[in-house]
Amino acid sequence: MLIELRDICKIYQMGDMQVRAVCGVTLDVEKGELISIMGPSGSGKSTLMNIIGLLDQPTSGEYWLEGADVAKLDENTLAEIRNRRIGFVFQSYNLLARTTALDNVELPLIYSGTKNRRRKAREALETVGLADRVDHRPNELSGGQQQRVAIARALVNDPDIILADEPTGNLDTKTGLEIIDLFQRLNKERGITILFVTHDSEIADFTRRIIHIRDGAIEHNERVENQRMARDVLTELIAAKEEDAATPSDKELVAVER
Amino acid sequence: MNLYESIRMSFRSLSANKMRSILTMLGIIIGTGAVIALVSVGQGAQAFITEQIQSIGSNLIFVFPGQFDQGGGTRSPASQQPLTLEDAQAIADPMRIPYVAAVAPTVSRSVTVTYRGESRTVPLSGTTPEFEFVRNFPVEAGVFISDSDVARSARVAVLGWQTADTFFGGPEFALGETVRVNNVPFVVVGVLQEKGGQAGFGGGSPDNQIVVPISTAQQRLFASRTATARGRRIDLIYISAVDEASIDRAIEEITWLLRQRRDIPLGASDGFTVASQKDVLGVFEQITGVLTIFLGAIAGISLLVGGIGIMNIMLVSVTERTREIGIRKAVGAKRRDILWQFLIESIVLSIIGGLIGIGFGWTLATIVNTLDAFTTLVSADSVILAVGFSMFVGLFFGIYPASRASNLNPIDALRYE
Ligand SMILES: Nc1ncnc2c1ncn2[C@@H]1O[C@H](COP(=O)(O)OP(=O)(O)OP(=O)(O)O)[C@@H](O)[C@H]1O
Ligand SMILES: [Mg+2]
Numbered sequence: 001m002l003i004e005l006r007d008i009c010k011i012y013q014m015g016d017m018q019v020r021a022v023c024g025v026t027l028d029v030e031k032g033e034l035i036s037i038m039g040p041s042g043s044g045k046s047t048l049m050n051i052i053g054l055l056d057q058p059t060s061g062e063y064w065l066e067g068a069d070v071a072k073l074d075e076n077t078l079a080e081i082r083n084r085r086i087g088f089v090f091q092s093y094n095l096l097a098r099t100t101a102l103d104n105v106e107l108p109l110i111y112s113g114t115k116n117r118r119r120k121a122r123e124a125l126e127t128v129g130l131a132d133r134v135d136h137r138p139n140e141l142s143g144g145q146q147q148r149v150a151i152a153r154a155l156v157n158d159p160d161i162i163l164a165d166e167p168t169g170n171l172d173t174k175t176g177l178e179i180i181d182l183f184q185r186l187n188k189e190r191g192i193t194i195l196f197v198t199h200d201s202e203i204a205d206f207t208r209r210i211i212h213i214r215d216g217a218i219e220h221n222e223r224v225e226n227q228r229m230a231r232d233v234l235t236e237l238i239a240a241k242e243e244d245a246a247t248p249s250d251k252e253l254v255a256v257e258r
Numbered sequence: 259m260n261l262y263e264s265i266r267m268s269f270r271s272l273s274a275n276k277m278r279s280i281l282t283m284l285g286i287i288i289g290t291g292a293v294i295a296l297v298s299v300g301q302g303a304q305a306f307i308t309e310q311i312q313s314i315g316s317n318l319i320f321v322f323p324g325q326f327d328q329g330g331g332t333r334s335p336a337s338q339q340p341l342t343l344e345d346a347q348a349i350a351d352p353m354r355i356p357y358v359a360a361v362a363p364t365v366s367r368s369v370t371v372t373y374r375g376e377s378r379t380v381p382l383s384g385t386t387p388e389f390e391f392v393r394n395f396p397v398e399a400g401v402f403i404s405d406s407d408v409a410r411s412a413r414v415a416v417l418g419w420q421t422a423d424t425f426f427g428g429p430e431f432a433l434g435e436t437v438r439v440n441n442v443p444f445v446v447v448g449v450l451q452e453k454g455g456q457a458g459f460g461g462g463s464p465d466n467q468i469v470v471p472i473s474t475a476q477q478r479l480f481a482s483r484t485a486t487a488r489g490r491r492i493d494l495i496y497i498s499a500v501d502e503a504s505i506d507r508a509i510e511e512i513t514w515l516l517r518q519r520r521d522i523p524l525g526a527s528d529g530f531t532v533a534s535q536k537d538v539l540g541v542f543e544q545i546t547g548v549l550t551i552f553l554g555a556i557a558g559i560s561l562l563v564g565g566i567g568i569m570n571i572m573l574v575s576v577t578e579r580t581r582e583i584g585i586r587k588a589v590g591a592k593r594r595d596i597l598w599q600f601l602i603e604s605i606v607l608s609i610i611g612g613l614i615g616i617g618f619g620w621t622l623a624t625i626v627n628t629l630d631a632f633t634t635l636v637s638a639d640s641v642i643l644a645v646g647f648s649m650f651v652g653l654f655f656g657i658y659p660a661s662r663a664s665n666l667n668p669i670d671a672l673r674y675e
Contacts, residue, residue, distance in 0.1 A: 055588055056669040076592050082668075083590020094585050094672060097578075098274045110263060111590040153589065 001064075002161070002193055003029035003052060008061035010047050010216075021047040022216045025061070031160075034187045035195045036204040039213035045197045046091055046165050048213070052195065053088045053163045054078050083112050087154030089164035091197075093146045095138040101125060101149045102134040108157045124152040127182065129175070143170040151179060155186070162186070164196035168203055174237060180206050181230035206230050264595065268602035275575075282571045282656075283611035286648040289564025290615025293644035294636055295622035296557035300550030302627070302634035307542045311535060317359070317502055318392065318535040319509060321349075321495040321516070325531050338529055339520050342489035343472070348515060349497060355511045357504035362389040362496040365475045371468060372438040373425045380421055381467045382439065384475020385496075392498040395464065399429040400448030403471050407447075411473040415444040419452040420465035442478055444470060505534050561644065565651040572655040577674060580663040584671030587664070596664040597657070604656025608649040615648065616641055 005027040012019040022044040029035065037045050050056040051063065054070065063070040065081070073081075082088070095104045105121040114120065125134055128148040138146055147170045154162055162183070168176035180203060186192045196207075204210045205228050212219040272279045323341050346363035349355060365384035370377050383389065390402040398419065407414050417425075417432055426432040429449035436443050453464045470479075476490050499508045509532045516530060583596055619641075623634040663671055 050669050053588075055672075056667055076594075079587065079590050079592045082588060088588060090588075090672075094581075094588065096274075096582060096585055099270075103270070107586070108589040110267065111586075111592075111595060113260070113263070157590075 001028050002031045002033075002066060003027070004062075004064040005052070006062040006064070008048075008051060008058045008063065010044070010051060010056070011059045020216050022051070022058075024217050027211070027218065029193065029195065031193055032187070032191045033193055033195075033209065034183065034207045035209045035211060036207040037195060037197045037211045037213060038199065038201065038204055039219075043213045044216040045213055047216075049088075049163050049165050049195070049197060053086055054082050055088065079111075083108055084157055085160045087157065087159035087162045089147075089150045089154045089162070089167050089196075091165040091169070093138070093150040095146060095149055095153075097138055100135050100137055101130060101141065101152075104138070104149055105152045105156050108153060112157055114157070121152075121156055124156040125149070127155060128152045129178065144172070144175060147171060148175075148179070151182075158190075160192060162192055162194045162196075164194070166197050166199070168198060168200070174234070176200075176203065177230045177234050177237070181234060184230055261598070264598040265602055267599050268606060271599065272603055272606060278571060278575055279607060282568055282607050282652065283614070285564045285567030285569075285571065286608055286611030286652055287564075287615040287618055288567065289561045289648045289651075290612055290644040291618035291622060292560035292564070293554075293557040293647075294616060294619025294640050295626070295634075296553045296560070297550065297640035297643075298619070298623035298634040298636045299626065299632050300546065300553040301637050301640070302623075302632055303549055304543065304546040305635050306633040307546055308539060311539045311542060317499040317505055319497040319499060319505065319512070319532060320534075320538065321345075321497065321512060321530060321532050322493070323530050325528055340491045341493070341495060341530065343476075343492055344489040345516060345519060346492065346495045348519060349495065349512055354515060355508060357499050357508035357511065359498045359500045360388040360392050361498075362386050362392040363472060363492045364389065364494045364496060365472055365480065366493050367475075367480060369440050369468070369479070371421065371425075372441075373435070376425065378421065378424065378466075380418070382475070382479075383467060383469050384472040384479070385469060386472055388498075389469065389496065392496045395450050395453075395469075397448040398451040400433045400446070402448055403469065408471040408473050411477050412471060413442065413444045413474055413478065414447045414471065415439065416448040416450060416469040417446055418450050418463070418465045418467040418469075420463065421468060422446070422449040439468065439470070440479055505536075509534060557640075557644075561647050564648060568648070568651050569655045572659065576659045576663070579660065580666070580671050580674040583660065583663040584666070584668050584674070587671060588668040593664045597661060600657055600660035601653075604653045607656070608652035611652065612645040612648055616645065619644070 005025055008025040008027075009023040010021045011023065012021060025048060037048070039045050047056070051058050054065075057071075070078075095101075096107070102118070102121050102125065105124050106117050109117040109120060122131070122134060125131060128151050130145060130148050130152065133141060133145060133149075136145075138149070141149065147167065151164070151167055154164065164183075167183075168179055171179060183194050183196065184206060187194050198204055205224055208224050208227050210222040210224060212222060321341065341363075343363055346361050349358060350361035352358070362385050367382050367384075368379055369382040370379050385403075386408055387402060387404055390396065395402075397416065400416070402416055403412075403414060406412070415437065417437075419429065422429045422432040425437065426435060432446045432449050435446050437446060438444070450464070450467075450469075472492070497508070497512065499505045512532050513528065516532075517528065520529075522528065583591075586596060620636055623636050626632055627634045663674070666674070
């Protein structure tokens with residue numbers, strides 16, 4: 001088992017009130033799974049992802065990562081796991097301001113001491129379709145482009161696990177599908193375990209398992225019977241577009257008559 | 259991540275945030291520069307006064323009426339007696355005090371010198387030929403006053419370099435001319451060498467002065483004010499000791515001799531002061547020392563202001579930087595990596611800021627110096643103090659918040675507000 005969560009809780013103390021962002025979550029994730037997490041806003045999805053991504057500590061419960069008790073790992077080991085084994089895409093991107101897309105993507109490589117960093121960072125940006133935006137700073141990029149830089153940064157160090165908090169939230173259907181297609185390929189070809197949060201049930205259908213979360217707890221685990229492939233949907237979409245282009249629209253006909 | 263990577267990372271971060279880097283550096287520059295410039299004024303004044311007093315003459319001893327320190331003895335009528343020419347002659351007697359090389363009794367007053375309708379107020383010294391040696395005033399043109407001038411109460415005068423220049427346009431043109439001193443005609447027989455410097459010790463510059471025979475001054479210029487029961491009153495006696503080692507002995511003997519001549523009872527205060535150049539220097543050094551401390555305090559305040567500036571910039575950017583640290587930690591930076599980056603950033607800013615600050619302070623000191631208002635002196639102490647303090651502030655406020663932030667969970671750092 002890759003990830004084992006046992007009765008995980010994250011409770012925030014707000015004055016007299018206790019906010020149970022996540023509570024009683026027990027979850028097993030096997031190596032090579034592709035999972036989507038769904039749930040209403042404020043249900044604790046991000047909180048759970050942060051805990052899985054070793055960015056935050058649970059208030060109670062156990063987290064075993066590849067058989068190791070995470071609570072017993074020291075700071076440096078956690079940093080190394082975050083660096084080499086986990087690629088995390090934040091809901092709010094969290095890019096370094098005033099730093100180019102390329103430099104942002106390069107960052108994990110610096111901390112892992114990898115060689116050929118520029119080339120690898122450039123390739124990761126190409127993968128997410130941003131080859132022409134490498135020298136742009138976050139404030140010179142659209143929301144969707146920033147999201148893709150964040151995805152490139154998560155991919156760049158060849159992680160074993162990718163955790164993505166709403167990676168398609170700011171993307172149009174086609175670009176979103178391309179990212180999901182990328183995830184599906186990484187999952188299938190390289191065996192990378194991927195968990196991502198989405199609000200879109202159609203997007204969730206591209207995974208094999210959907211975890212429904214409500215009020216900080218898992219409501220149910222749903223097995224997807226007919227997993228769809230993003231590639232197929234993309235091909236259909238492109239075919240439909242070409243058809244559109246072949247038959248001129250009414251407007252254009254009017255223009256020609258004049 | 260190795261050191262080289264950390265250094266590159268720091269430079270990248272500094273150049274990505276130019277405004278922040280410049281503002282931080284500005285705090286260090288102002289702090290360092292202000293301290294160096296201000297302290298240089300105080301220390302310059304000290305050096306200037308020391309030089310001035312040393313140029314007055316070598317192994318010099320002053321005797322003047324009155325006493326700074328009245329403590330100890332009781333006052334007696336004997337203590338109130340003025341200094342006289344006869345006192346000076348007694349001191350000059352080598353049979354009595356062997357440590358004395360030369361004695362120059364002096365009457366000094368402010369007088370009006372007139373030449374062809376133009377007049378100036380200058381300090382006058384009525385004295386003896388020994389004055390030239392004791393006070394170290396060699397003549398540039400002509401001769402100094404002579405013993406026979408004193409014996410005859412001759413109406414001859416020796417002019418300071420500046421006085422000769424103002425009235426005659428040069429030392430050589432002054433010789434043989436007649437000037438009026440308080441309306442009494444005097445023939446100029448000599449002109450002193452230029453001493454340079456600004457207004458110095460004893461009122462007015464030595465270059466402005468006029469020197470006449472003491473007898474002439476007493477009898478023809480200030481007759482009513484110099485005659486006393488005990489003889490002809492004088493204002494000041496300049497004495498040159500034979501060498502530096504005998505100064506203290508000479509002072510002791512002079513004091514004893516003068517007390518004896520006045521019949522001052524045991525235990526009563528002197529009523530006069532015998533001081534060496536060093537004593538006078540000490541008094542002035544105390545004064546300039548206070549000045550330096552005062553300027554140093556102002557400088558300290560500017561350091562503090564500069565320090566608060568640095569601190570402010572650092573703390574204002576803490577939110578942003580804490581988020582940055584969160585991002586770096588999230589993608590795998592270790593605490594060590596973060597600390598190295600911030601340490602190097604702070605060192606780079608402090609060193610560059612410190613160097614510019616030294617240049618800035620130095621330039622300021624040099625400008626003030628050329629303005630002729632003050633003499634300035636940049637000392638190693640002030641440079642080390644200023645740079646040291648600014649660096650400390652820069653390093654502390656650069657590293658401390660970073661160290662705290664790097665202890666946070668990545669998520670807590672990212673949420674920091
Ligand atoms: N630092 C915090 N302090 C207090 N409460 C918090 C904190 N972080 C999250 N919460 C609370 O925990 C709950 C879960 O938050 P979380 O961000 O995990 O929701 P989410 O499912 O990701 O929502 P969304 O779909 O809007 O992103 C929310 O009710 C939120 O108010
Ligand atoms: Mg969320």
